[in-house]
Amino acid sequence: MNPRDTGDTHAPDSGAMDVELYVIGGCMHYPRHIPAVRAVIQGGDFARPAHELIWDALTHLYDNGEPTTPIAVRIELEKRKHLTRAGGIAYLVQVGDYVGPGEPTYWAEQVRAAADLRAEADLGRRIVQQATAPDAEPGQAVTFIDDYLQRQKERAAGRSGDPADALLAELLDASSLDNMPTLEPLVGDLLHLDTLARIIGPSGHMKSFVTIDIAGHVGTGMKWHGHHVKQGTVVYLVAEGARGIRQRVRAWEKHHGLKMTGVLFLPRPVQARGPEWDTLIEAMRRLQPAMIVIDTQARVSVGVEENSNTELGIVIERMDDLRRATEACVLLIHHTGHIGEHGRGASAAKGALQSEMHVSKKGDNAKNIVVTMKVGKQKDSEEGNDLQFGLKVVTLDGETKPDGRPVTSVVLQSLDQRPDVPAIGTPEWLIRRLDTDRVDIRWGSPRVIDWCRDRGIQMRKDKIEEAVRMRKRRGSFDELQDARNDLPPDLPRDLETETPPNLGGTPGESEQNPRSNIPPTTGGGPGDGPSKPPSPRSPSREGGGVGEDEKNTTPNTPLCTICGTALQPLRAERGYDTHIGCDPTTGSHPAA
Numbered sequence: 001m002n003p004r005d006t007g008d009t010h011a012p013d014s015g016a017m018d019v020e021l022y023v024i025g026g027c028m029h030y031p032r033h034i035p036a037v038r039a040v041i042q043g044g045d046f047a048r049p050a051h052e053l054i055w056d057a058l059t060h061l062y063d064n065g066e067p068t069t070p071i072a073v074r075i076e077l078e079k080r081k082h083l084t085r086a087g088g089i090a091y092l093v094q095v096g097d098y099v100g101p102g103e104p105t106y107w108a109e110q111v112r113a114a115a116d117l118r119a120e121a122d123l124g125r126r127i128v129q130q131a132t133a134p135d136a137e138p139g140q141a142v143t144f145i146d147d148y149l150q151r152q153k154e155r156a157a158g159r160s161g162d163p164a165d166a167l168l169a170e171l172l173d174a175s176s177l178d179n180m181p182t183l184e185p186l187v188g189d190l191l192h193l194d195t196l197a198r199i200i201g202p203s204g205h206m207k208s209f210v211t212i213d214i215a216g217h218v219g220t221g222m223k224w225h226g227h228h229v230k231q232g233t234v235v236y237l238v239a240e241g242a243r244g245i246r247q248r249v250r251a252w253e254k255h256h257g258l259k260m261t262g263v264l265f266l267p268r269p270v271q272a273r274g275p276e277w278d279t280l281i282e283a284m285r286r287l288q289p290a291m292i293v294i295d296t297q298a299r300v301s302v303g304v305e306e307n308s309n310t311e312l313g314i315v316i317e318r319m320d321d322l323r324r325a326t327e328a329c330v331l332l333i334h335h336t337g338h339i340g341e342h343g344r345g346a347s348a349a350k351g352a353l354q355s356e357m358h359v360s361k362k363g364d365n366a367k368n369i370v371v372t373m374k375v376g377k378q379k380d381s382e383e384g385n386d387l388q389f390g391l392k393v394v395t396l397d398g399e400t401k402p403d404g405r406p407v408t409s410v411v412l413q414s415l416d417q418r419p420d421v422p423a424i425g426t427p428e429w430l431i432r433r434l435d436t437d438r439v440d441i442r443w444g445s446p447r448v449i450d451w452c453r454d455r456g457i458q459m460r461k462d463k464i465e466e467a468v469r470m471r472k473r474r475g476s477f478d479e480l481q482d483a484r485n486d487l488p489p490d491l492p493r494d495l496e497t498e499t500p501p502n503l504g505g506t507p508g509e510s511e512q513n514p515r516s517n518i519p520p521t522t523g524g525g526p527g528d529g530p531s532k533p534p535s536p537r538s539p540s541r542e543g544g545g546v547g548e549d550e551k552n553t554t555p556n557t558p559l560c561t562i563c564g565t566a567l568q569p570l571r572a573e574r575g576y577d578t579h580i581g582c583d584p585t586t587g588s589h590p591a592a
Helices: 016-029 031-038 049-063 070-080 088-096 106-131 143-160 164-168 174-179 207-220 244-256 275-285 309-326 348-352 427-436 445-454 462-485 569-573
Strands: 185-187 194-199 234-238 263-266 289-296 329-335 355-363 370-378 387-400 406-414
Touching: 016 049, 016 088, 016 106, 049 070, 049 088, 070 088, 106 143, 185 207, 194 207, 194 309, 207 234, 207 244, 207 263, 207 289, 207 348, 207 370, 207 406, 234 244, 234 387, 234 569, 244 387, 244 406, 275 309, 289 309, 309 329, 309 348, 355 427, 427 445, 427 462, 445 462
Parallel strands: 194 329, 194 355, 234 263, 234 289, 289 329
Antiparallel strands: 355 370, 370 387, 387 406
């Protein structure tokens, strides 16, 4: 049976109510859509009178340049004494939670269609009532049809007054541009919220490693190799290489000494042109992540002709649907073509990108590989300098291959910026973390150990205890310095000098031998200062041959201060005094 043949019910169904709520809720949160929605519907098109009241208050706020948030609408309804008729506070909160997966104009079209159908149903009822009345006469119902057509014409014009006027109302003069929201940085000047970005490069050139590193820093809120980061949730769509993602994440966590919090992984592809993409959009709209990584573009667009601007344009539009629904940075990973400098396939994608970075590597093993990230496009700002990274091999704890060899992965280390912070995982690094979070200096080791565990910081107990001792000693010294700073400025210099502690000896010995209070040191005579440590030398090798790191070096080639072998020329030129792989705590120098 055709639904239109059944008896009409005056109460709209719940589906129609959801559509109306998507229009109002979407315009509350994204008022820039209000002019376009007004070109489609007017207040009388809402089936529920409460929605018409809310819509009138919402558009009034917009017309006056005021906020359109649920709280602002509530205050406006209270002023009009319409809050109770509009459903009350609880209902307004419910309305504010409705933000559809599409733009409000899409739902407004459905509201308009439902309103037109109700008008037609009402016309039908009036004709039936007129024709079945006891005093009915043929032809009288025609007047109802004429009235209906006139009202429809007036309502169509009344939706916007004039569609052209609605479009003109969206035009901005130069002074109004200041009211437009600016790009909000996510990672320095490289990535921004509510944009579409892409990392491209040849296959096997560390694109995924760079992206995982960025994701880990955004999820935890740490600076990314000197670039400011806005902390937020990251969703990583692992459509390619899902089995290797765990090792890379565990290596990152071990290197940085903390869990990769704030990063969620979906280890399978979701096709951009398939029906599940709409499900992904709705799920991400609810989660509201700061960044969504799609690794790779090709794996979520299977069957699409990459060289067709038309087909690729549809895929990019679906990516933009995801961006609009979440206002996140949607970061694509894509392979380059045969030339190696441009993304593979048609050029339709590049015009939609806010940022595009090219990643490549040179070298044949972890000791000499240099990864370069070139900023190829920044739509609204100057292109930045190239970034370069070395690789550090990380051995995963408790994991071995079938032949007994350890399982390893690599992490990035910047070659452009010498770190101005202590090495991660050292007592000095923990002291800085404690100071940054304003942890009480009186805390003992047990409380600091619990604090580290709650934040996913992985450190040995002895290192945490050493950090606590160092921090307390530093606090005592700071208190002494504060006391000294409180002394009168005109205090005689001889009183300002501390008297050295008496370490024993006969009376007057200090005058006869002023250095007698200095503890003796090994080597040299009594009172001599500590001897200088020997300069680091390259350890001898079997056969007396020259080591691999020492070939073609001169006597002036800097040596690593940990293992004593010659530094790579690139690191030496940049002012480093250790190899990337050398461990400052153990002095080890991995072979890889």
